[in-house]
Amino acid sequence: xxxxxxxxxxxxxxxxxxxxxxxxxxxxxxxxxxxxxxxxxxxxxxxxxxxxxxxxxxxxxxxxxxxxxxxxxxxxxxxxxxxxxxxxxxxxxxxxxxxxxxxxxxxxxxxxxxxxxxxxxxxxxxxxxxxxxxxxxxxxxxxxxxxxxxxxxxxxxxxxxxxxxxxxxxxxxxxxxxxxxxxxxxxxxxxxxxxxxxxx
DNA sequence: GAGTAGATCCTCT
DNA sequence: GAGGATCTACTCA
Numbered sequence: 285x286x287x288x289x290x291x292x293x294x295x296x297x298x299x300x301x302x303x304x305x306x307x308x309x310x311x312x313x314x315x316x317x318x319x320x321x322x323x324x325x326x327x328x329x330x331x332x333x334x335x336x337x338x339x340x341x342x343x344x345x346x347x348x349x350x351x352x353x354x355x356x357x358x359x360x361x362x363x364x365x366x367x368x369x370x371x372x373x374x375x376x377x378x379x380x381x382x383x384x385x386x387x388x389x390x391x392x393x394x395x396x397x398x399x400x401x402x403x404x405x406x407x408x409x410x411x412x413x414x415x416x417x418x419x420x421x422x423x424x425x426x427x428x429x430x431x432x433x434x435x436x437x438x439x440x441x442x443x444x445x446x447x448x449x450x451x452x453x454x455x456x457x458x459x460x461x462x463x464x465x466x467x468x469x470x471x472x473x474x475x476x477x478x479x480x481x482x483x484x
Numbered sequence: 485g486a487g488t489a490g491a492t493c494c495t496c497t
Numbered sequence: 498g499a500g501g502a503t504c505t506a507c508t509c510a
Contacts, residue, residue, distance in 0.1 A: 365492030
């Protein structure tokens with residue numbers, strides 16, 4: 285299992301990176317609690333030309349400033365006052381591209397994830413633990429305090445040689461406000477995975 | 485099984 | 498002061 289280098293995220297094609305992240309492993313290690321899962325669903329956010337992106341038209345505020353950093357930085361923000369959403373910043377400095385990680389299949393630390401989600405042990409099948417961006421962040425212990433973290437230490441993404449059998453492309457979820465950009469084929473998921481969120 | 489309301493708070497206008 | 502890259506629980510059928 286090899287850790288993805290920062291150069292993986294510093295490439296210019298955010299849509300390509302989103303596709304390649306399917307099947308990779310997201311691993312967090314906080315306070316000795318190690319949890320990981322295989323990424324099965326992602327969405328690309330294509331910077332200043334993408335109405336669905338927080339950085340659309342070059343909007344740079346305290347919150348979005350993280351997206352203007354170099355690739356391989358974590359961008360975590362609070363949605364609906366409840367959910368912490370985990371993104372990976374891509375491309376180079378001053379280009380605010382990002383990939384939203386939407387779903388994982390749990391691998392290590394399943395009991396820790398259940399504890400974090402307040403699920404009784406064995407009460408729910410494992411594939412529900414990382415189904416959806418809000419739950420995934422909670423299961424892995426990621427919160428807004430981790431925004432700006434470089435993805436090489438307490439949070440990192442690995443390649444264990446797994447090759448996805450079939451990747452499905454679709455429009456993104458929950459971005460109706462983005463008008464015609466909501467239709468863009470920027471969402472990728474692993475065909476047949478039970479952990480994929482959204483419609484069937 | 486499908487549809488809907490409510491939670492809840494930070495960020496930007 | 499409004500609204501959001503969501504999730505759950507509850508209703509009704």
